[in-house]
Amino acid sequence: MLDKSHKHVSCQHCAVRKDSLFASFCEDHVNELNEQKSCAFYKKNQGLFLDGSFPRGVFCINKGKVKVFTRGEEGKEQIIQIAGEGEIIGFRSMFSGEPYKVSATALEECNICFIAKEDFLNMIDTNTSFRNGIMRELSKELSERAIFITNMAQKSVRERLACVLLILDDVYKEEEINLTREDLANYVGTATETLIRLLKDFKEEGLVEIHTRKLDIINKDGLIKLAGN
Amino acid sequence: MLDKSHKHVSCQHCAVRKDSLFASFCEDHVNELNEQKSCAFYKKNQGLFLDGSFPRGVFCINKGKVKVFTRGEEGKEQIIQIAGEGEIIGFRSMFSGEPYKVSATALEECNICFIAKEDFLNMIDTNTSFRNGIMRELSKELSERAIFITNMAQKSVRERLACVLLILDDVYKEEEINLTREDLANYVGTATETLIRLLKDFKEEGLVEIHTRKLDIINKDGLIKLAGN
DNA sequence: CGAGCGATTGAAAAGACTCAACCACCGTGG
DNA sequence: CCACGGTGGTTGAGTCTTTTCAATCGCTCG
Numbered sequence: 001m002l003d004k005s006h007k008h009v010s011c012q013h014c015a016v017r018k019d020s021l022f023a024s025f026c027e028d029h030v031n032e033l034n035e036q037k038s039c040a041f042y043k044k045n046q047g048l049f050l051d052g053s054f055p056r057g058v059f060c061i062n063k064g065k066v067k068v069f070t071r072g073e074e075g076k077e078q079i080i081q082i083a084g085e086g087e088i089i090g091f092r093s094m095f096s097g098e099p100y101k102v103s104a105t106a107l108e109e110c111n112i113c114f115i116a117k118e119d120f121l122n123m124i125d126t127n128t129s130f131r132n133g134i135m136r137e138l139s140k141e142l143s144e145r146a147i148f149i150t151n152m153a154q155k156s157v158r159e160r161l162a163c164v165l166l167i168l169d170d171v172y173k174e175e176e177i178n179l180t181r182e183d184l185a186n187y188v189g190t191a192t193e194t195l196i197r198l199l200k201d202f203k204e205e206g207l208v209e210i211h212t213r214k215l216d217i218i219n220k221d222g223l224i225k226l227a228g229n
Numbered sequence: 230m231l232d233k234s235h236k237h238v239s240c241q242h243c244a245v246r247k248d249s250l251f252a253s254f255c256e257d258h259v260n261e262l263n264e265q266k267s268c269a270f271y272k273k274n275q276g277l278f279l280d281g282s283f284p285r286g287v288f289c290i291n292k293g294k295v296k297v298f299t300r301g302e303e304g305k306e307q308i309i310q311i312a313g314e315g316e317i318i319g320f321r322s323m324f325s326g327e328p329y330k331v332s333a334t335a336l337e338e339c340n341i342c343f344i345a346k347e348d349f350l351n352m353i354d355t356n357t358s359f360r361n362g363i364m365r366e367l368s369k370e371l372s373e374r375a376i377f378i379t380n381m382a383q384k385s386v387r388e389r390l391a392c393v394l395l396i397l398d399d400v401y402k403e404e405e406i407n408l409t410r411e412d413l414a415n416y417v418g419t420a421t422e423t424l425i426r427l428l429k430d431f432k433e434e435g436l437v438e439i440h441t442r443k444l445d446i447i448n449k450d451g452l453i454k455l456a457g458n
Numbered sequence: 459c460g461a462g463c464g465a466t467t468g469a470a471a472a473g474a475c476t477c478a479a480c481c482a483c484c485g486t487g488g
Numbered sequence: 489c490c491a492c493g494g495t496g497g498t499t500g501a502g503t504c505t506t507t508t509c510a511a512t513c514g515c516t517c518g
Contacts, residue, residue: 070375072383073457080375092371095364101372125357135324138367142321143330145374146299146309152381153418154301157474181497189382191475196498212483213496228302386506410465420507425466441515442464 008039009062009111016062019086021133029127036119042112048104049090055100057116059089064110065171067183070102079187080145082107082179084171091134092141094120107179147229155228157190161198162227164188165208169217176214237268238291238340245291248315250362258356265348271341277333278319284329286345288318293339294400296412299331308416309374311336311408313400320363321370323349336408380458386419390427391456393417394437398446405443 011034017023025033037060042048048059048066059066061083068081068089080102083089093100094117106112124131151160164187168177179187185195199215202208207223209216217223240263246252251262266289271277277288277295288295290312297310297318309331312318322329323346335341353360380389393416397406408416414424428444431437436452438445446452 070379072379074383076383078379078382080378092368094368095361096368096372097365098369098372102375128354132324135364135367136326138364138371139321139323139325140327142367142371142374143325143327145371145378146331149309149374149377149381149418150299150301150307152378153307154303154305180495189378192496193476193498194474200498421464422466422508423506429466 009113010034011037011113014062016086020060021088021130021137022060024129024133025127029123033115033123037113037115039111039113042106042110044106044108046106046110048106048112049100051101051103052099055090055093055117057114058091058094058120059104060113060115061085061087061089062111062113064112065107066104066110066112067107068102068104069186077183077186078189079183080148081141082168082171082187088137091120092138107183151229152189157188157194158198158201159227160188160190161195161202162207162223163229165202165215165217166220166223166227168215169220176211176216178214180213238342239263240266240342243291245315249289250317250359250366251289253358253362254356258352262344262352266342266344268340268342271335271339273335273337275335277335277341278329280330280332281328284319284322284346286343287320287323287349288333289342289344290314290316290318291340291342293341294336295333295339295341296336297331297333298415306412306415307418308412309377311397311400311416317366320349321367336412376458381418384457386417386423387427387430388456389417389419390424390431391436391452392458394431394444394446395449395452395456397444398449405440405445407443409442 011017011022011030017025017030022030022033039062042064049055051071063085066083066087066089067079068083069077069079071077083104089104090100124134151163155163164184165177168179168187172178181196181199182192184199185192188195199208199210203210205222207217207219207226209218240246240251240259246254246259251259254262268291271293278284280300292314295312295316295318296308297312298306298308300306312333318333319329353363380392384392393413394406397408397416401407410425410428411421413428414421417424428437428439432439434451436446436448436455438447
C-alpha cells in the first residue's frame with residue numbers, strides 16, 4: 001500500500017475550514033494550527049481510534065466520511081454519528097480523562113488531520129471564541145442525542161429509517177449515500193434483513209432510488225412526513 | 230399553596246455542595262455564589278423549565294429528585310435522566326443560544342437553587358477548574374448517552390429495565406425507588422403494561438421487592454447479570 | 459362516598475428478529 | 489480468460505417479543 005501519510009494539507013488553504021470550528025481563527029492562529037497539526041491518509045475501514053484506548057488528540061476531517069460507533073454486548077455496532085468534511089472528531093473525550101467510549105473508522109478514503117491533546121487544550125484555554133464554539137458543539141450534540149434516544153424508544157424501525165436517511169442526506173449533500181446495508185442497519189438500530197426489506201418498500205413508494213450499493217433520496221418531503229419530526 | 234420560595238439555603242452550609250461541581254470552590258467563590266443564587270421550593274410535578282423556552286439560568290438541586298425528559302411525536306415522554314441532590318440541571322442549553330430541547334419536572338417536593346445565565350457564564354469564563362468540571366461533565370454525559378442509544382437499539386425491554394433499575398439504585402441510594410409505573414416505563418422506553426408485567430417477573434425471580442408504588446432492589450448482582458453491561 | 463388516577467390483567471395483533479438458503483458482484487490466481 | 493472464493497445483498501418462513509385495546513381493580517383525595 002502506498003503511504004500518503006506525509007501529504008500535508010495546509011490549514012491556510014484548507015477548503016473545509018470555513019465549515020469547521022476553526023472558521024473563526026485569525027491568521028496567526030491558523031498559522032500556529034498549521035504548524036501543530038499533522039496530516040494523514042486513511043484507507044477505507046481504517047480505524048481512527050478505538051473504544052477503550054486513551055485519547056492523544058483530536059481529528060479533523062479534511063476529506064471523506066467517518067463513522068463513530070459503540071459496540072453492544074454481542075459486539076454489534078451502533079452508529080452514533082457519521083462525520084464529514086470539516087468536522088472535528090474525538091474532542092469529547094479530551095476533557096474527561098477517561099478512555100474513549102466510542103470507536104471511529106474511515107468509511108472511505110480519507111484525509112484527516114491530527115491535533116495533539118496538549119495543543120488542543122491549550123487552544124481551549126487561550127482562545128475564548130474557539131472554546132465557546134466547542135461548548136456550543138458539545139451542547140448541540142447532547143440535545144441531538146436526547147432526541148436520538150427518544151426516537152429509538154418510541155419510533156418504529158420504519159420511521160427511524162426515514163430519520164436516518166434525512167440525516168444522511170445532510171451529511172452526503174450532493175453525493176449519493178454510500179453505506180453498506182449493515183452500516184445502515186447499525187445506524188437505524190435494526191437487523192440487516194429488516195433494513196433491506198424496508199428499503200425495498202421505500203423504493204416502491206417512490207421515496208428513494210437504489211443503485212446497488214448507493215442510495216438517492218428522491219422524495220425528501222415524503223421522508224419528512226414519514227419520519228414525523 | 231404555601232409559598233416557601235423565600236427560604237434560603239446558604240451555599241456555605243449546603244450539605245450537598247461537596248457532591249456537586251461547586252465542590253472545588255474557594256471560600257470567596259462560595260460567598261459570591263451565595264449572593265448570586267436564589268432559592269425556591271418546588272411542589273411535586275412542578276416544572277423547572279419547558280422544552281422550547283429559552284434558558285435564563287441553571288438549576289442546582291439542594292433536595293429532591295428531578296426528571297429530565299423529551300417528548301416524542303404523540304407527546305409520550307422519554308426520560309433522559311433523573312437528577313438528584315447536588316446535580317446541576319440545564320447548563321447544556323446555556324452555551325448553544327437555542328431554546329431548551331428537553332423539559333424538567335420535580336418528581337417530589339424539592340429545594341432548588343437558581344443561578345442566572347450571566348453569573349453562570351461569568352463563572353465559566355473566570356474559574357478554570359469550574360469550567361473544566363463542566364466540560365468534563367458534558368463529555369461524560371455525551372458518552373453516557375451514546376451508551377443509552379446503544380442499549381435502546383440493541384437490548385430487549387427486559388434488559389433495559391434491569392439497566393434502568395441499576396441507574397435508579399445509584400440515584401436513590403438508600404431510599405426506595407419512588408416513581409410511577411408510567412415514569413418508569415418512559416425511562417425504559419416501553420409501554421406501561423409491559424413494564425408492569427416485567428416488574429412482576431422480576432419480583433418472582435427475587436430481584437426486586439414491590440411496596441405498592443415503591444421498589445427495593447434486593448439482588449443487585451442478578452440485575453447486573455441480566456443487564457449485561 | 460364518589461370521582462379519578464394509577465395499577466393490573468387478559469387476549470389478540472403486529473412488528474421485528476432469527477435462521478437458513480440463495481444470489482450477485484468483484485477481485486484473485488491459475 | 490475463466491473458475492473460484494468471499495463478501496455483501498436478498499428472500500422466505502416461522503417465532504417471539506412487545507404493543508394495543510379493553511376491562512377491572514384499588515387506593516386516595518376532596
